[in-house]
Amino acid sequence: MAVIYSFIPNNIVNDVKDLICEMKSNAQVEKIVVNDSSETEENEKIKRFSYENFTGTDLLKRIAKESEGADYILLVTKETSVKPGQFAVERLVSVAEATGAGMVYSDYMEVNDGSFSAHPLIDYQEGSLRDDFNFGPLVLYCAKAFREAVREMTQQFSYAGFYYLRLKVSQKHDIIRIPEFLYIIDETDIRKSGQKIFDYVDPKNRQVQIEMEQAATEHLKNVGAWLKPEFAPVNFAEAEFATKASVIIPVLNREKTIADAIQSVLNQKTNFPFNLLIIDNHSKDLTAVIIRSFSEKDERVIHLIPERNDLGIGGCWNLAVHDPRCGMFAVQLDSDDIYKDENTLQRMVDAFYRENCAMVVGTYQLVNFKLEEIPPGIIDHKEWTPYNGRNNALRINGLGAPRAFYTPVLREIKIPNVSYGEDYAVGLAISREYRIGRVYENVYLCRRWDDNSDAALDIEKMNKHNLYKDRIRTIELKARQRKNK
Secondary structure (H helix, E strand, C coil), rough: CCCCCCCCEECHHHHHHHHHHHCCCCHHHHEEEECCCCCCCCCEEEECCCCCCCCCHHHHHHHHCCCCCCEHHHHECCCCCCCEEEHHHHHHHHHHHHCCCEEEEEEEEECCCCCEEEECCCCCCCCCCCCCCCCCCEEEEEHHHHHHHCCCEEEEEEECCHHHHHHHHHCCCCCCEEEEEEEECCCCCCCCCCHHHCCHHCCHHHHHHHHHHHHHHHHHHHHCCCCCCCCCCCCCCHCCCCCCCEEEEECCCCCCCCHHHHHHHHHCCCCCEEEEEEEEECCCCHHHHHHHHHCCCCCCCEEECCCCCCCCHHHHHHHHHHCCCCCCEEEEECCCCEECCCCCCHHHHHHHHHHHHEEEEEEEEECCCCCEEEEEEHHHHHHCCCHHHHHHCCCCCCCCEEEEEHHHHHHCCCCCCCCCCCHCCCHHHHHHHCCCCEEEEEEEECCCCCCCCCCCCCCCHHHHHHHHHHHHHHHHHHHHHHHHC
């Protein structure tokens, strides 16, 4: 019979009293390690230990030492209520035994204001390199794999401990999800999805992100996917294009915002000719009428309506980029957003020549519908460095905005015909070979409002988006491993 040691570092024992009760009555559980400061009823299985930092590597080393003699480590990784379902622990262990996995996790139910809802998770992939991947707060580790991973840690972290651990475990062992709801938690983070997606760029979390990047970089080197800062040169084909730059706006049913977007482009002052390609993906509202009101007055505004009906945002971009009127540089503007001032386009194009790059990413400011700043404000992605940016890009959820591309490269690589993550996918592919330049001045206003496509996603859509981006990372990880051979 497998031996389990359970580690429950929660400060509020009432949150996990059902779990502790289950552990006490489970014959496989020989030790229950709890926080020294918690008011836990004494029991022969209970062992107390103190720790100063729940997210650091020191705690993991303590757990590894305390787990000698165990076959499995059952770990609570979040300060939340956890109530196990019927034979939940036995199910986790049986799957670990059957598969030889290094780590096993499951779906769960959650309670918000007294209401129960299902919280399915997604399968782990090689490219699941996001540090915010959700395993749920109850995870089972193979104790041998846990201790081996801790022994191989070469860095000391205060925040990236669990992330570092899971990357180490994944290098030699499978990480398996059980698609069953094995326990119930009280969900404490009830923010909408559109609010959560910017956590990783909040300046308050900068030190956390530095540690996460260090852990990810070591992992990429270990698995042969880290790329040196060596880039293919870009020779700009000036003579092949009549227009220096084209702003690209895919749009569908944005009668409230499209005029603002168009006008912000026409306000640009540059020392080169530019145009605006708007791909109206069969809007049903007044969007097309508004676009025509501009195109009839200004020849720089080109109104494109796809002949086909199967295009996502990426497909609309492909249509514009392969249009013969597209300029040498293709610059992004979402139909919700506007350029900050009249100098945005000039600054973005200048960066191509300054940095000899195939893609440029700017800095943006989060605003509400009235263009008033909202937290966290300016997003500059200063975690990007010329030395390691394209490697760290595999860990983060986006590259920033606005994005601009050298058109010949974009025509060659092409953008996936999807409406989420298409920009991230093509950015990763470009960064595999070419330098990505940065503009750290704020040049773009990103509107966050209820009609944003990611403003309030349900769990199924969030999972679909995350699964897709993880798949893109897996593809890119394997491509980089092949490149390094």
